Amino acid sequence: MLLFARFLYSLILLILMPLACFYLYVLRGRKNPGYRQHFGERFGFTDAGGDIILHCASVGEVLATAPLIKALLKDTDHYRLVISTNTPTGREQINQLFSKEIKAERVQVCYLPFDLPLAQRRFIRRTRAKMLAIIETELWPNLLQQAQKAGLATLVINARLSEKSAQGYARVAPLTRAILHDIDLLACHHQDDGQRFVQLGLAPHKLNVTGSIKFDISVNDAQRSQAQALKSRLGERPIWIAGSTHPGEPELLIAAHNKVRETQPDAVLIIAPRHPEQFDKVAQLLSEQNISFSRRSERAHQGEAILLADTLGELTMLYGAADVAFIGGSLIERGGHNPLEACAHGIPVLSGQHTFNFDHVYPALIDEGGALWVDDHNLVDTLNSLFSEPQKCAEMGASGLKVVQQNQGAINKTLALIEEQINA
Template sequence: MTRTLYSLFFTLCMPLVLLRLLLRARKAPAYARRWHERLGLGGDLRPDGIWVHAVSVGETIAAAPMVRALLERYPQLPVTITCMTPTGSEQIRKLFGDRVGHAYLPYDLPWLQGRFISRLRPRIGVIMETELWPNMVHEAKAANVPLVLANARLSERSARGYQRVAWLVRPMFAALDWVAVQTQAEAQRFARLGVDQSAMSITGSIKFDLQPDPIVLEQAASLRGLWGDRPVWIAASTHGGEDEQVIAAHREVLALHPDALLILVPRHPERFSDVARLLESANLKFIRRSSGEIPMRADQVLLGDSMGELLMFYACSDAAFVGGSLIAHGGHNYLEPAALGLPIISGPHSFNFTEISELLEGAGALQRVQNQAELAGAVAHFLAEPKVARQAGAAGLSVVRDNQGALERLLEGIAVRLDRDAGIDSRH
């Protein structure tokens, strides 16, 4: 009955949902395309195989090593990846091309999810992190599709939000076949929301298993070589209200390091032009990555207005600020710069990655700042003291290496659920 009320409410809200999609399409035209997939129609679905759902870019990148391993271990099973955003869609095609099927996940109405599941007929569903929807889970279970929540994370803040609608989400969490959770603290939160302890394992985060692509590292070295011998720092995955602080901090850094280059990478593509205007207003000389130009000595900022190049930008840098943390967004993936041996700077808000940020901070790999002035000071210090920067970067790299192995544990758990279905064997 509770899910019925949720579905009724969702149905009544559909005009607003579609209006929001239309409004988003004004800044990001890709939202206006492929609407039929959001209604459970069309898409490149590859039935009778493995279904992976990764909501957007970050989850897709995190899922990539798992997907590659699944393609290798189960060559007889096609893989279909769904997402919710155009940037996620673009990332899927960039990473995998035609090796996987791909479509947008339909809106969470029972008849749309039922249509999608009946067309895809997955042997198993692997949902990344916490991208769960009540009707999606219900329709999958009704079709006897085992569901795995992979690399599962749940902040205290998100857990409190779920508790407010416990009447709706407890059956959803209880229906999961297996939850591969990152930490003990998160396991306790999932348990309070209805996940049975017997259906849960603490596997760690597969983001620790990030292995930078040698080709990306070669591209970064080549690009950095064209910029000359100058200090470079990156502000990655920044948000509105944060770019202004980063730009102001860079002006302070330039006072101490006149030849410093900032790589500024906004989180959302629809904000690229807005950030370009902020740079113009600040009278900073910048170029766009999309122009294909090489930063000259006089250029002070490289605006990273491209998709899928964040790891390469990190590899070009001497120090990294991870965005979403100077504002109350909760931070982004700290392990990408850590895996590349960079000293990391974060704002005070890292609740989306509490355990990971605290682990890195405790090891001396991450420095926390409260505001623009402290950000400028931290960047200037790392640029002025390469030995200190290298020590912090080495500490972060050690944290990453010491915590690897989650991917293999996740793959073993998926294999158990797949083997139950028609005795499928993986090829090791």
């Protein structure tokens, strides 16, 4: 049954491959030419090589895993890493964060191939890796099987599994059991996540509850300095940031900002779209509404109502320039994004209620008073309340920072598991 499930999965994927190539190379390639570059890597033709393949699907996973990667490079000088990703923005983020390590050939970056057996076999053979480490839930059946066949230790890091996702995996139970069979070790956020994996077929001895590495975030001196410099440039004004917004949200957030400025005429909104292809679309939206704005890439803010953050790799720093943070992907059914980058700066967090991607984070933040649920109806009142009560703002920020600090430690536990597996 397992063999048939895997065969059927691979056959369907092979049939759909022309459509997948058309979608990435033509449709996505029109919006972002990066999808057309290094396209051979999508079929396993890579020159990257190293001891550990670390797969981070996109920007969010790259940013969340960066502290772990830095700790791994620092503590184990003899390892070289191949960091794979699915998107051009993820690749660019890796190049930015690890430029020195890439030059020193400690880190190499490539795209993860389509999940075809031959492509994954070629990819693993060319990298000559000893371990495959996957971040969160990028569980590709043929990737895991080919890694096992090649003798690689297979580790899933920072794994999470919501009730909704578990129900989806249960619908393809034979394939799910095959996936979980090929995992040597799974390090997950919480016991509840782990129990769901076990119910789906993961052997209990493979499970480790380490907590989330996303809590092990820290703001470095350079980011603090840059944030303070930007805040000084914006002036003594109420500042809020909307980070990682998705289509459908900018319209709501801009409308809310216009209303906020009725009572806070000097208020500034920093809006940071999640994907680069949205930068010009948001700029066009602002122009059509005759709203004064500047672009972060031009470094020339002169008191406009909105600062469009059209750069990559600066979001963590930008949170530090604001008084309040709204986390995007949550007013729509996208599942939300990481609020901990804002919490690490000690500022209050606001979020819509579609946060199923961070069910392991928000309950503690809400319970401790570091975050508040909002919608497009009460967002304005909530912002005005926080702007008019600096003490409440400070208390919320302190509560969020406390939650971050109390839940740290997953990186050290994960490093120990990596060492244990690769040396087994």
